[in-house]
Amino acid sequence: MKDTIKLINITIGLLMFPVMAFAQTEAAHAAGSGLAGTVYGYLAVIFFIGAYALVPLENNIHLRKSKPVLLAAGVIWVLVSLAYTGIGDTHTAHDAIKHSLIEYAELFLFLLAAMTYINAMEERNVFQRLRAILVSRGLSLRKIFWITGILAFFISPVADNLTTALLMGAVAMAVGGNNKGFISIACINIVVAANAGGAFSPFGDITTLMVWQKGKIAFSQFFAIFIPSLVNWLVPAVIMSLFVDKDVPEALDESVTMKYGAWVIMGLFGATIVTAVCFHNMLHLPPAAGMMLGLGYLGMFSFHIKRHENRTNKYDPILGAREIDCTPSSDLTSFDIMKKISRAEWDTLLFFYGIILCVGGLAQFGYLALISQFMYLDLGATWANTLVGVLSAILDNIPVMFAVLTMDPAMSHGQWLLVTLTAGTGGSMLAIGSAAGVALMGAARGTYTFGGHLKWTPVIALGYALSIICHLLLNRALM
Template identity: 30%
Template sequence: MSDVLQVVLISLAVIALLGVVLEDVIHVNKAKVTLFLGTFSWFLLYVFHSDSESQSEVIARGFEENIAEIASLWLFLVAAMTFVAYLNKKGMIENVIHLFMPKRIKERSLLFLTAIFCFVFSSLADNITATLVSVTLILSLNLSTKKTVRFATLVVFAVNSGGVSLITGDVTTLMIFLDGKVHILDLLLLSLPAFSAVMVLALLLSRGLNDTVEINIRHNEVRPVDLMIAGAFLCTIISTIAANVLFGIPPVLMFLMGMATMFLIARFFNDDEEEEQSILEYIRVIEFETLLFFLGILLLVGMLKEIEVLDTIVRMYEIMPAYMANFLMGVLSSVIDNVPLTAALLKAGIVMTEAEWLGLTYAVGVGGSLLVIGSAAGIVAMSKVDGLTFGSYARYFIVLALVYTMGYAASVGLAQILLG
């Protein structure tokens, strides 16, 4: 591959990143920018690579692997988000939230309750869905723009923190687990430092939140079929973990089967004929704009991996201790998508103890919270909250870096004590 082509491809990735950061300035949707540049970069790679047949096969194989990874992630998210779209439309998630919410509550107390909800819910649902539900709740409160941004910042960090200790909560956690680097029970060790970091962030962000918020508590009617679908969702989550541990079944297969079960339940147990006919419509409720942005980003990073730009990252482990390199990988994941970054690390043959792998799991899972463009949760929040921009989120960078460092240090320390 020529140096000129490599420079052009890297430049396209940089332009795409600038397109995301400057979306409010150029007024071009970030999904359109990243999707075009992601597909165009692979087009250039196919056309202008060296003429050798072996090189053509390598690029074709790399593209197929990239698309397969994206397809698996997409299908998993579509299945999970369809479940939540249905339950959210029927008001069941709202019922659960309002079950624990008083009619009047101090903003400070609401901030802590929001942190707890985001942390727990994101362990069960994917980060995108957890963010959508949480942001919808925040926007319904009609807070000032400044306070809304503060709540949204907490949501992003809490959602990313909630998924690191369960394989159903974060893709990178699942990847590290499937590669045999950590055990599923040991992953639960991360829940304590992750939750502690979220609570510290809530405490730091609660300064000046002294007003009282009126919450319009509504109790939506719940039909038996809705309860059955909610039960199918919980069973899907539990069976996904069990099936993977016992038989190595990919999570995407279990969630697709769960979604199919949801459709069958709606067909045979629904007393509303119109609702039965429109059950597939809930797929259209999904945030496809976010998924398209995800597609563009993953295509770009897959291209960078193909031209071996990401391989230079792995060399950090040759010049510094693993715990320090893992910490920097977390910081790096706020700029580079953590999924291919984690894949590159797993394929590099790095030798670390389980305690160090647990530290990396926390780092790549939470480190993306440092910048709003560093995680799917941040992208979703930015697309929904008008006042949340790259700049407004960056104002909290020092605070976020502080709690991330505390959480990482606690994760590594606890793992070292308990695992040795």
């Protein structure tokens, strides 16, 4: 009977592998392991699976992904509290949820600052200017294929893979026009490049950010997987490029000028990244605190932009002369940092809250030890970390990485680099495996599809496998 119960728990644990949460105390793990087979534990699993199953259907049923997971988070923590109260423990659940809230707060503040900068640069026409330059050059389709891939690979480490994919996808769609075949293969290339580029930078993906904030890999150490990441994109890109026409479409007459302060905002974003790194490495403070200081840089400069634009945009209605008036303007077109903050991806930020609280609650029921035993002791670290990438192609890579960080297996530095590489790039094998792929499917609806991406999955998987081999060879001293 005990073996049967253990088998059931392991099975549920494996199903819940991509949704386990942040590490808790050893006492909580010990207490939670006795609750894995309770009604409360199974109900928590059912609620989470039900809520998470609605996430991929967001575009079909028009239900924002944050709503079901927010509901599930609250219900799961009620179950956690009832389970621990039933065994006479009124403190563990309280301490555990506080831990999850702190973890979420750090992630939230970091992403809020980064999203605000991205929105500010978009409003200043930074990305539109880059797009206009590319579509007006009269380049061949094959050159556009390579240029968008290269830019996606090198922009995503700073601007994140989702923003980069949407920007480069807009270029491919503008140049491709009615050529659906080119747009589809170009979007696939962009998704692979953006995910691979984001893997060797803490700022390139949520998973790499979590690994960095947890202190598993230092900022400079991420660059050890630069070449494996490059192989991950370059191998499928070379093969796919052979199927891209060399036709030269007519150049589009598009001209965009960046607005006042655009270059300074880009510089401030760079300074913000440096500040976050210094907070983490030199001051031993959370990187999120450094990002919020950087948001202060943008806040002060936004005040200067608003005063400048109020001066230059206001004219005397009779004389037509400029009014030198520095009073605040109610003009809706004036630059306001609060507007940029309000345009953050709140659905995504709330989704992260729901996921972290859900998996934080599920972790209290004790499935974590079972999964850790199977993945990292029975299979071994290399195979387990390779499997992480495969799972991230089927499910979201964020809860998958949460699971690994929660387990906190005794791994070498090289293995932590490997799981960072696989979690960041494994999602490229399926269109639904990464935020970049899902976003581009929405932007190029009917042209870039799940089926179209699936045709190239073997080629992408080849790049994935070779990138792992490359890492094992180049960084064998770290393994």
